[in-house]
Amino acid sequence: MAVYTEVPDEELEAFVARYDIGRPVSCKGIAEGVENSNFLLTTERASFILTLYEKRVRREDLPFFIGLMEHLAARGIACPTPVKARDGEALGELCKRPAAIVTFLDGMWPRRPLARHCQLLGTALAQMHLAGTDYSLRRANDLSVVGWRRLYEATKDRADEVSPGLAEEIRCEIEGFEAHWPKHLPAGVIHADLFPDNVFFLGDRLSGIIDFYFACNDAYAYDLAVCLNAWCFETDGSFNVTKARMLIAAYRKTRAVSKEELDALPMLARGSALRFLLTRLYDWLNHPPGAFVKPKDPREYLDKLRFHAGLRGPGAYGLEP
Amino acid sequence: MAVYTEVPDEELEAFVARYDIGRPVSCKGIAEGVENSNFLLTTERASFILTLYEKRVRREDLPFFIGLMEHLAARGIACPTPVKARDGEALGELCKRPAAIVTFLDGMWPRRPLARHCQLLGTALAQMHLAGTDYSLRRANDLSVVGWRRLYEATKDRADEVSPGLAEEIRCEIEGFEAHWPKHLPAGVIHADLFPDNVFFLGDRLSGIIDFYFACNDAYAYDLAVCLNAWCFETDGSFNVTKARMLIAAYRKTRAVSKEELDALPMLARGSALRFLLTRLYDWLNHPPGAFVKPKDPREYLDKLRFHAGLRGPGAYGLEP
Numbered sequence: 170m171a172v173y174t175e176v177p178d179e180e181l182e183a184f185v186a187r188y189d190i191g192r193p194v195s196c197k198g199i200a201e202g203v204e205n206s207n208f209l210l211t212t213e214r215a216s217f218i219l220t221l222y223e224k225r226v227r228r229e230d231l232p233f234f235i236g237l238m239e240h241l242a243a244r245g246i247a248c249p250t251p252v253k254a255r256d257g258e259a260l261g262e263l264c265k266r267p268a269a270i271v272t273f274l275d276g277m278w279p280r281r282p283l284a285r286h287c288q289l290l291g292t293a294l295a296q297m298h299l300a301g302t303d304y305s306l307r308r309a310n311d312l313s314v315v316g317w318r319r320l321y322e323a324t325k326d327r328a329d330e331v332s333p334g335l336a337e338e339i340r341c342e343i344e345g346f347e348a349h350w351p352k353h354l355p356a357g358v359i360h361a362d363l364f365p366d367n368v369f370f371l372g373d374r375l376s377g378i379i380d381f382y383f384a385c386n387d388a389y390a391y392d393l394a395v396c397l398n399a400w401c402f403e404t405d406g407s408f409n410v411t412k413a414r415m416l417i418a419a420y421r422k423t424r425a426v427s428k429e430e431l432d433a434l435p436m437l438a439r440g441s442a443l444r445f446l447l448t449r450l451y452d453w454l455n456h457p458p459g460a461f462v463k464p465k466d467p468r469e470y471l472d473k474l475r476f477h478a479g480l481r482g483p484g485a486y487g488l489e490p
Numbered sequence: 491m492a493v494y495t496e497v498p499d500e501e502l503e504a505f506v507a508r509y510d511i512g513r514p515v516s517c518k519g520i521a522e523g524v525e526n527s528n529f530l531l532t533t534e535r536a537s538f539i540l541t542l543y544e545k546r547v548r549r550e551d552l553p554f555f556i557g558l559m560e561h562l563a564a565r566g567i568a569c570p571t572p573v574k575a576r577d578g579e580a581l582g583e584l585c586k587r588p589a590a591i592v593t594f595l596d597g598m599w600p601r602r603p604l605a606r607h608c609q610l611l612g613t614a615l616a617q618m619h620l621a622g623t624d625y626s627l628r629r630a631n632d633l634s635v636v637g638w639r640r641l642y643e644a645t646k647d648r649a650d651e652v653s654p655g656l657a658e659e660i661r662c663e664i665e666g667f668e669a670h671w672p673k674h675l676p677a678g679v680i681h682a683d684l685f686p687d688n689v690f691f692l693g694d695r696l697s698g699i700i701d702f703y704f705a706c707n708d709a710y711a712y713d714l715a716v717c718l719n720a721w722c723f724e725t726d727g728s729f730n731v732t733k734a735r736m737l738i739a740a741y742r743k744t745r746a747v748s749k750e751e752l753d754a755l756p757m758l759a760r761g762s763a764l765r766f767l768l769t770r771l772y773d774w775l776n777h778p779p780g781a782f783v784k785p786k787d788p789r790e791y792l793d794k795l796r797f798h799a800g801l802r803g804p805g806a807y808g809l810e811p
Binding site for chain 2: 200277371
């Protein structure tokens with residue numbers, strides 16, 4: 170749930186008047202996106218999402234994110250399209266925050282993803298990777314190995330409150346990744362946070378991918394690894410190999426995946442699990458006690474990390490050789 | 491901000507299929523209404539608000555609230571109209587909670603109400619009172635004097651943490667109200683919670699009144715008193731007599747107000763201030779420390795109570811005799 174900023178109606182009117190989209194007739198804060206304030210803005214002509222970028226998003230990264238959505242949408246990817254104001258700018262300022270209006274996407278995110286969703290996701294992920302190949306801006310993945318070390322330092326003193334021995338386990342994992350993390354896999358623009366709540370479906374089609382605010386340049390296979398973690402485990406912690414197989418098979422039909430990439434998947438999935446374990450651990454240890462929004466349990470990702478760490482190879486993901 | 495319940499897509503599809511409104515194409519939790527979970531539901535045909543009633547709303551009160559919206563909407567009041575399912579029922583069940591779909595109202599609530607808003611509000615309030623006169627269901631105001639005593643008992647031990655001497659001041663107020671609260675004023679269905687975030691405007695018209703979940707049978711003038719408190723004080727605590735005069739004058743043009751009602755206004759406004767002081771005080775003392783949603787400061791309503799307590803008569807509200 171995220172509405173950190175109240176937008177006075179006069180300021181909204183003035184902001185929307187900079188665009189050629191008609192006058193606002195409704196504007197409601199919505200419970201979507203954790204980092205920013207999001208509003209469902211309806212004008213005389215259509216519906217849009219108005220986003221105010223709060224301080225957790227770095228201002229200097231916004232041109233990368235906005236430009237990426239423009240780039241992908243222009244290539245037919247179902248993602249929000251930033252709307253340009255009359256002066257040609259897609260990024261404005263509202264209530265002293267950077268702000269943008271993007272097109273509204275129909276669809277709903279699946280609360281209980283099915284194998285069919287994973288299949289549609291695989292195709293869309295590969296299409297997105299291909300569509301991003303000629304995007305000119307770059308952004309490093311600040312939540313890869315170097316970032317994990319930083320998060321480890323910020324959490325190690327209290328990590329064992331969450332699970333005994335956790336700090337030491339994380340330290341060992343990071344040492345392993347620092348020594349063995351694959352550095353030469355095919356890379357390009359990845360989403361890096363493609364959880365079910367960022368993917369909309371309508372009937373039997375995938376209707377939209379949203380929330381590009383962790384997008385960066387990194388190995389394509391790492392995006393697949395994030396999806397394995399976010400889509401292919403059941404709520405009881407079991408790994409659904411059917412979902413994994415359908416996700417990866419659909420991906421490979423659109424973008425060829427090398428043997429090197431496939432072999433790296435267990436390591437990448439293990440690293441991706443550590444990334445979400447660390448950010449959840451940080452939020453868990455740093456949220457005010459009794460906070461209204463309870464942070465997600467980091468242990469879910471500790472279990473996932475251990476699952477991938479115990480695999481002998483990518484065959485466990487249901488891959489056909 | 492209020493989304494307490496996640497609605498799985500299959501359950502939503504099944505629920506919406508009971509209505510003749512087309513299939514859902516989007517459903518987003520919105521930050522509106524404190525007591526319930528609200529979603530902006532868009533179907534192939536139109537937009538709606540889907541409400542799941544959480545435990546703070548009593549199930550046995552729902553027929554009164556739903557029926558009232560139907561009744562008022564049928565008489566031309568701009569309020570949400572409950573949509574009936576094919577079986578004729580406006581109240582269903584979703585995710586084990588009572589749930590209803592109502593029509594969507596265009597407009598935005600004024601973050602900084604102006605005198606013109608107060609004028610439009612006065613007319614709409616009077617129209618709503620008149621439209622409710624032949625509504626057959628009844629609901630007592632459980633947040634009137636008896637309820638204040640109950641809230642006082644629940645907060646008195648810690649009230650002085652908020653302001654020294656507060657418990658004793660509240661006790662004296664309640665004793666006064668128990669002895670002098672007017673009981674024979676013209677009464678009927680009132681909204682009882684008509685704050686700016688429950689009133690939508692679009693251009694120069696009032697486009698909607700929402701959130702009838704405190705509606706009850708009580709003195710009409712008490713509703714005016716609630717509005718005096720909620721609309722006519724500036725953020726610095728000063729009372730804007732122009733706004734009060736325009737509110738009351740517009741109301742009187744549509745519904746005649748007796749001298750008895752006018753004379754009772756300072757007492758009613760003082761009581762209304764106590765009502766919001768008490769519920770805010772209760773929430774203030776009972777919210778978890780460091781909660782994400784900070785409760786509203788009860789002292790704002792202590793100041794308003796004292797303002798009305800110091801008046802000699804209703805002339806202070808800018809009334810023409």
